[in-house]
Amino acid sequence: MKLYIGGTAQGQLDIARTENPDAELFPDFHLLIRRLIENGKDVPASLQDFCLQHPDAVIVSDEIGCGIVPMDSIEREWRQTTGRALCMIAARSVQVTRVTCGIGQRIK
Amino acid sequence: MNVLVTGGSGSGKSAFAEKVIHALCPSEKLYLATMLCRDRESEIRIQRHRQMRAGRHFITLDCPKQLPSAPVPRGASVLLEDLPNLLANEMYEDGHPDNLLTDLRQLAGICSNLVIVTGEIFSDGIAYDSSTQEYIRRLAHLNCTLASFFDCTVEVLCGIPVPLRGTLPFPV
Numbered sequence: 001m002k003l004y005i006g007g008t009a010q011g012q013l014d015i016a017r018t019e020n021p022d023a024e025l026f027p028d029f030h031l032l033i034r035r036l037i038e039n040g041k042d043v044p045a046s047l048q049d050f051c052l053q054h055p056d057a058v059i060v061s062d063e064i065g066c067g068i069v070p071m072d073s074i075e076r077e078w079r080q081t082t083g084r085a086l087c088m089i090a091a092r093s094v095q096v097t098r099v100t101c102g103i104g105q106r107i108k
Numbered sequence: 109m110n111v112l113v114t115g116g117s118g119s120g121k122s123a124f125a126e127k128v129i130h131a132l133c134p135s136e137k138l139y140l141a142t143m144l145c146r147d148r149e150s151e152i153r154i155q156r157h158r159q160m161r162a163g164r165h166f167i168t169l170d171c172p173k174q175l176p177s178a179p180v181p182r183g184a185s186v187l188l189e190d191l192p193n194l195l196a197n198e199m200y201e202d203g204h205p206d207n208l209l210t211d212l213r214q215l216a217g218i219c220s221n222l223v224i225v226t227g228e229i230f231s232d233g234i235a236y237d238s239s240t241q242e243y244i245r246r247l248a249h250l251n252c253t254l255a256s257f258f259d260c261t262v263e264v265l266c267g268i269p270v271p272l273r274g275t276l277p278f279p280v
Contacts, residue, residue, distance in 0.1 A: 087119070
């Protein structure tokens with residue numbers, strides 16, 4: 001498994017595609033987490049299954065947790081749950097890359 | 109040693125900060141808890157953090173504001189969690205936000221080891237009301253100032269520590 005993260009439109013998707021042309025790629029992972037929350041799913045359990053089913057996946061996500069804590073509880077939960085989900089994916093990944101200004105920085 | 113730990117929501121910064129202070133001081137140490145318990149959500153959060161700290165010899169002192177009022181003995185090892193909460197309490201709960209930097213410097217002077225958890229809240233591109241903008245500006249200033257004299261500043265991303273300045277004397 002590999003993870004690419006960055007702020008909105010920082011180029012993480014392009015870099016992920018270029019570096020992994022043949023991989024099974026999951027873009028907008030933060031939106032997938034949002035859908036899980038909205039559908040009332042157990043996110044950690046769903047992620048466990050996901051990791052078992054897609055051990056070689058390339059995950060691409062926006063970093064959404066670096067703002068003022070939102071007043072709305074669903075927005076709050078989304079940010080925190082996405083953050084924790086990315087910790088979980090990163091722990092299982094052989095490589096984690098943070099992308100800023102289109103520049104990939106390998107942090108694992 | 110003074111260490112500043114920053115990161116976004118759910119980044120794993122607290123778990124990392126706890127490991128750092130435990131590595132610096134495996135024996136008895138203080139946990140300065142700044143969060144006011146006002147609802148079920150904060151109750152769950154506090155409970156979760158308590159579980160994370162269990163078995164690591166932490167003595168918890170509640171300190172939602174007014175740092176000098178916390179009985180921190182000279183030479184103590186302290187984990188302060190967290191600065192965004194402490195600042196919010198000083199600003200919005202009848203505190204003295206102007207004193208915070210002096211109080212933090214004083215605390216750093218008293219402690220043998222001080223680890224402060226702060227937060228990255230500066231990148232959502234939203235123009236907030238003037239009070240929130242003031243909060244953001246104050247927290248940014250505190251982060252920059254602390255980082256300028258602390259031994260080490262680390263950003264935690266997806267649970268991975270990324271050193272911004274200085275190095276820790278041990279692997280965490």
